[in-house]
Amino acid sequence: xxxxxxxxxxxxxxxxxxxxxxxPVPVGAGGRAYVVVRLRPGAEVTAFPARCPHRLVPLAAGxxxxxxxxxxxxxxxxxxxxxxxxxxxxxDAGTPPPRADLSVPWAVEERHGWVWLAPxxxxxxxxxxxxxxxxxxPVPAAPAPAGPVFGNLDPSLDHAWHPVxxxxxxxxxxxxxxxxxxxxxxxxxxxxxxxxxxxxxGVRERFGIVWLAPAEPIDVPLDLPEATDRHYVPGWLxxxxxxxxxxxxxxNFLDVAHFAHVHGATFGAEDRPEVPVYDVVPEPxxxxxxxxxxxxxxxxxxxxxxxxPLRQRRRAGYVYRxxxxxxxxxxxLDSGATTTILFLLQPExxxxxxxxxxxxxxxxxxxxxxxxAAVAEEVAFHRRVLEEDLRLMGVIASEGLPLDVREELHVxxxxxxxxxxxxxxxFATARRARTAS
Ligand code: FES
Ligand SMILES: [Fe+2]
Numbered sequence: 216x217x218x219x220x221x222x223x224x225x226x227x228x229x230x231x232x233x234x235x236x237x238x239p240v241p242v243g244a245g246g247r248a249y250v251v252v253r254l255r256p257g258a259e260v261t262a263f264p265a266r267c268p269h270r271l272v273p274l275a276a277g278x279x280x281x282x283x284x285x286x287x288x289x290x291x292x293x294x295x296x297x298x299x300x301x302x303x304x305x306x307d308a309g310t311p312p313p314r315a316d317l318s319v320p321w322a323v324e325e326r327h328g329w330v331w332l333a334p335x336x337x338x339x340x341x342x343x344x345x346x347x348x349x350x351x352x353p354v355p356a357a358p359a360p361a362g363p364v365f366g367n368l369d370p371s372l373d374h375a376w377h378p379v380x381x382x383x384x385x386x387x388x389x390x391x392x393x394x395x396x397x398x399x400x401x402x403x404x405x406x407x408x409x410x411x412x413x414x415x416x417g418v419r420e421r422f423g424i425v426w427l428a429p430a431e432p433i434d435v436p437l438d439l440p441e442a443t444d445r446h447y448v449p450g451w452l453x454x455x456x457x458x459x460x461x462x463x464x465x466x467n468f469l470d471v472a473h474f475a476h477v478h479g480a481t482f483g484a485e486d487r488p489e490v491p492v493y494d495v496v497p498e499p500x501x502x503x504x505x506x507x508x509x510x511x512x513x514x515x516x517x518x519x520x521x522x523x524p525l526r527q528r529r530r531a532g533y534v535y536r537x538x539x540x541x542x543x544x545x546x547x548l549d550s551g552a553t554t555t556i557l558f559l560l561q562p563e564x565x566x567x568x569x570x571x572x573x574x575x576x577x578x579x580x581x582x583x584x585x586x587x588a589a590v591a592e593e594v595a596f597h598r599r600v601l602e603e604d605l606r607l608m609g610v611i612a613s614e615g616l617p618l619d620v621r622e623e624l625h626v627x628x629x630x631x632x633x634x635x636x637x638x639x640x641x642f643a644t645a646r647r648a649r650t651a652s
Contacts, residue, residue, distance in 0.1 A: 223247055223334040226342040229351050230330045235260050239284065241275040241354045244332040248357040249320065250274045251330055254282045254295055260330045261295045262323045265357035268299075268315055268624045270466075270632075271617070273357055276610040288607065289628075290476040290488060293317055303488035304472040304628035314624055360622040364615030365639045367460040367562035368397050371646035375434040375538050376417075378559040378571050380425040381454065385409060393427075394563035400427060423451070424559065424571060433645055435500025437540040441555045441575035450590040452572040452598050457608045461539045461560040461568040462616030462639065467604050468541055468558050469533060469635055471508065472628040477607055481600045484509040484526060490628035501536040502634045507548075514596050515550060516589070523549050533631060537642040538562075551579030554593065565614070572601060618643075 223245020230242050230251055239250040248265035250273075267274055267286040276287040283292040283300060291311070292301035299315035322333040324342050329349070331342035379393040380402060390403045401412045402425060409425055411418045416428045422442055441447040457464050467473070475488035493506035507530050517523040532544040539560035546553045554576055561569040574593055576585045585593070617623055618640050625633050 224337045226324070226331045226333050226337065226339060227352065228329040228342070228345055228349050229262075229332050232260070232325045232328055232330050235330055237279040239263075239275045239277055239279075241265060241273070242330075242332070243352045243354045244320065245334045246352075246355055247334055248355045249332065250277075250284075251323070251332075252279060252284060254279055254284065258282075260323055260325055262320050262332055263293060263297060264317050264319070267291060268317065269626075270611075270623050271357075271360065271613065272607075272611055276607075287610070288476060289470075289472045291315065302626060303475065304490040304626060306489035309489075312624070312626075359614065360617040360619070362617060362619035362622055364613070364617050365460075365462045365636075365643065366615030367462075367565050367568065369615075369643060371643040372396050372538060372562060373430040374428075374646045375432050375642075376419075376426040376428045376436065377539075378424045378561050378569075379427045381451070381571065382420050382423045382425055385425060393561075394567070395427060396429065396562060397564050398429075402427075422557065422573070423449075434538065434540075434642070435536055437501075437534065437536040437542060437557075439542060439555075439557060439575075441542075441544075441577075444575075444577075446577045446580065446584070447553075447555070447575040448577075448585050448590055450574045450576060450594045452574070452594055452601065455570045455572075455598075455601060455605060456563075457568040457570060457605055459566060459568065459608050459611065459613060460615045461562045463611055463613050464560055464568055464570065464604075464608055465535075465539050465541070466616055466632050466635055467607065468543075469535065469631040470629075471506070471531070471631065472626075473607075474508070474510070477603050478600060481596065481603060482510045482512070484511060492627055493630060495630045495634040497634075501534070501638055502631075503532065503534045504631055504634075505530060505532040507531070512547060514589075514593050515547065515552070517550065535631075535635065535638065537638045551582070553577045553579070556597065570601070572597065 227244035229244050235251050237253050239252040242249050242251050249262045251260050251262045272288045277284050285292045290303045294300050297317035297319035299311040302311045320332050320334045321336050324331045326342045327345050385391050385404045392401050403410050409418045416430050418427050472490050474483035475485045479485045487509040495502050495504045510529050511525050512527045518525050528548045530546040535541050541558045544555045557573040559571040578585050
């Protein structure tokens with residue numbers, strides 16, 4: 216994992232010993248970011264680098280489980296020496312690759328009421344006695360990816376259609392100011408449609424959304440068969456906002472290995488974190504992928520009646536179009552019901568992304584359409600799911616999605632995420648090629 220290459224010899228006081236328990240504490244030593252934690256109540260203090268090698272998520276958001284530090288996103292576990300001893304998506308028989316190990320500091324000592332770190336081998340055998348004015352150094356920012364990241368202000372994003380409002384937010388004769396790619400547009404609904412000011416390449420409406428393309432678009436629009444299929448009933452979630460760029464949010468939406476760890480309170484099957492091998496099929500402008508997942512299905516009415524188990528299998532069919540349009544069809548194999556989730560991201564500013572989510576619900580062929588109360592229940596449930604993801608986005612605190620796949624450590628469960636990084640790379644490259652020609 217990338218860390219500061221500044222030499223940091225010597226002992227650094229990083230925290231009062233009494234303040235370090237079994238919750239990871241972010242600290243700094245010699246300009247490097249770490250977390251310190253006790254892997255059991257009353258045990259000696261252990262130190263780890265600040266970020267998980269998998270998707271660079273801060274380990275300060277992790278927790279101690281069975282004497283190991285467990286990352287909060289996908290549950291990778293690290294022992295006191297920094298060895299990665301468990302990757303749940305690999306299943307019980309899976310072996311973590313050596314690159315998953317963390318490089319821990321040379322030494323950690325608890326002396327004179329302080330926790331001391333020596334990031335590198337040091338000549339002094341023990342920490343010095345602290346003085347009255349000893350203070351820990353400020354916690355540095357955790358190391359960012361060394362290579363390029365795809366953020367919300369990437370120039371290629373000018374060349375795509377972006378969702379900028381729900382159609383119903385723009386009343387006849389009304390106007391609305393929206394943020395996109397760090398700029399402000401005023402939308403006006405006129406007798407002829409919707410106009411944008413300053414002028415854009417185009418403004419249009421599709422799927423109940425107002426879309427704006429700042430410059431000639433090169434993206435391939437997402438199709439949505441459910442929007443015109445009479446077997447489906449739509450239900451919009453209120454638009455929400457993520458305090459970060461769209462790339463990591465998109466990555467999260469396509470991530471199939473975090474359900475057990477992030478969504479245990481809603482649908483994640485906590486005891487079935489393994490992800491079977493699946494394929495990703497490239498398509499113009501994006502890709503698709505289908506595989507089966509274990510989940511909990513508390514909104515299935517037959518579960519409350521005892522007619523079906525809470526734990527169910529579902530077939531998830533993902534379709535992605537660059538840069539930030541997706542749908543996933545969740546087909547519940549026991550009931551035949553299907554929920555398709557349309558998920559669209561508006562890259563507003565470097566640190567702000569607006570999220571549009573619409574559900575299309577079908578109770579299955581031969582079944583009556585879902586009633587309004589059932590739609591409302593499903594919308595409320597998916598809002599809780601989305602809020603679980605947004606809490607995670609708040610702690611990831613990244614500036615964008617690393618485009619060099621060597622920056623992170625991908626495992627087989629991450630094929631969709633790798634495909635996303637490649638698709639965004641291709642998107643940015645296609646735009647540069649178009650501009651150069
Ligand atoms: S387990 Fe840490 S980011 Fe995935
Ligand atoms: Fe999620």
